[in-house]
Amino acid sequence: MRSVDATPPSTATAHAVAGPSFEELFRVEFPKVVRLIYTLTRSDTQAQDATQDAFTRLFERFESVTNPAGFVRTVAINNVRDQSRHLQVRTRALDAMSAASVDDPWDLDYLADALAILKPDRRAMVVLRFYERRTVPEIAEILDVAEGTVKSGLARSLDQLRSVLT
């Protein structure tokens, strides 16, 4: 077996020349993306799988990706967005919230359930904005939506969250 070299399959890439190497990027961003996805899903399995898949995809096209940190977030979020899109996921969250005895709405379980009732896109907006503290343009780029969509989505999400968390 030959040794593993984490050099992307290209001879010379923009990142190799001007930006961080894949290894550098991986070291910095991998934990961040895992935590980002975990916050969205509260599932270690989903977070790790989605993130590793995202980095695998990034590795394949590292030379052509201009914003690798954004790229892996886009892919990772897309990977879990479909899984959380199903209505039953949100229904379960609502059921859980209904059944919960709410002594502290900021209890993590309750907060996670509150996030889960949001539509997946909006949940991602909230986490990108209030966990990663990204700007609206950054969120729009990651989610590939218009900035106006992000603004309105965040506003509605906050209204929705506020209605159950306060």
Add this chain to the structure above:
Amino acid sequence: MRGSDDMTMQDFEDRLSAGLERIAAEAEIPTVSAADVAGGVVNGDIGTRSLGRRNGAWLLAAAAAVIAATVGIVLVAADSTPQEVATGNEQASDLVTGQREPMTIERFALNETVADLRLTATVDSAELGEPDAIFEHQVYGIAGDDIPEPGAARVTVFRVSGPLAPPLVGDRVAVGKRNGVMESDGTVGFEEGGATIRVSASGTDTDPVELASALLIDEDGQMQPLTGLPAGYTLLGSVRSGLHSNLTRSIPIEGHAALYDGEDGRWLTVSSEPSSPNDLAALAWLSESAASAQLGNRSVVTTIDGDLRSAAWVEDGSLVRALGYKLSFDEIEQVVSATGAVDEWPDTGPTDGPRQVAEAPADTADLNGAERVLATVVPDGFALILAADNVDMGEPWYSARTYVWASETTDEPTAEDASVIMTFTGLVPPFPGEAIDIAGAPGILIDKEATNAASDLFVTHLGGTATFAGNNVPVDDLVALAGAWVESGESEPPTELTNGMVRKTFADGAGWQGYGGPSGISGTPLGTTTVYQDEADQSRVLGVASSPIDGSGGVDYVRWTFPDAVNSVDVGGQAALAFEPVPGYVAVRFTSGDRLIVVWGENLSLEELLPTAQALRPAAEDEWNLGL
């Protein structure tokens, strides 16, 4: 206890951020290095690692992603146990580029957790110690039902790496969780909801497998978002057609398209050259029971309904549909090929030729937007009909119903001709133009739609003529209604009809009550000849319905004349239209004030008739029906 309702938004956002950070802090960060990711892609040495469940899962995902990107690695297992597989070295990439060179095999133990991985290999087994066995296009799992039998020549492929040529024709490819088949270069087909979806990315840099994956619906039957749709491909959005009103998506891909019919919950595919969503919708409708085929150099959608075969394609932005009764597609192709482009139809065709029998203006309301209607009847009961219609109307064929009649040898359609053609269109006797006995009075069916959506019946009785027009009323009901009128002995037709019918009458040819309705046609009688004109533009004559002008009062056929058959003439300085309502007669039509005047003469040439028309014109203000 809930938090304070009067918490400021800033406080709320701060608490939300803090809560999210606490959730994020729960995450378990796996000990995966960049080399793990890179090595998993590059080397194909996954069998050497001790993989936990998650890593196994992610490797599956990674491998699937790799496959989706058509970049991957080959691992080969010879006659091994499920846990004992071989992995390819650098030469493996040569295999998957299609070179099919022998490869060196190294054996490694495979972690069980990659049990469900099934990918594709094309391997020459010469170096596997199985010189007689050739492994091609085979998919094996390494656990589960597809475990290779020990001792059998087996090939197991895990991943594919390096710059990879597209899978070869016949190769099975992974399309999400589905198995697809590389049907031809650049095209992947897979089953979905009982339909075969074919996705082509030929001629592009796009991996068709990836593209197909973008089309998957999830386990709940819902559309997956089209994330990953490569740049350059457009989601056309909702499309509608007459029969499928809930086609939700269409994706044109190199002349192919896939549409999801939300109503039926299934995918529809078309293979043509769609130029608009409506084209796609119409083609999808046609493709319900259809297959893609080549008709000459055209990619067509074909359908077979008993003896009737049809092929449809898009030409110059219009839907063209060819139907052959008792003709094979090969025979249809011969006819189509002989006729060339629709706009260039020759006067002669495969026998004595398809012949354009009518060309109506595209904006003619009663044609429902049909741009061209072409038809031919080939001897021996074989027929080919071509209609090029505006597909916006949803029912591209029925709209042409009345105008598609012609025989090879006569100008007027014979009953047999009409029967053949109308049968194609779904009509049953009586056919338009057919004389009908109405309780002993002469009647004629002047119009009829296959669906009975509208029918018109002329009846002449006691010096008056009535038109019974029915909406969604069978012709038989109209005949019964007209018969009741005739038998009643009343000179005036009934004024109140039931069942959604409307009545338009005129008496003894002296006046015309108008023929309106949704068709947008009005008419003026001349004796027993009626000129139909476009209500929106009354200078346009759309057709002439005639009965014999011999005074017999009988009506035995209707002939339609279209604008192209009408000559423009000058009548006293005013533009007029000259036409031949029936053989042997010539008529000139012009307007005076708000009147429409028609002058006609038997056995007169136009040149002989014109002076009379011109002379009559000044006095024509108060005149109608100026018989010569």
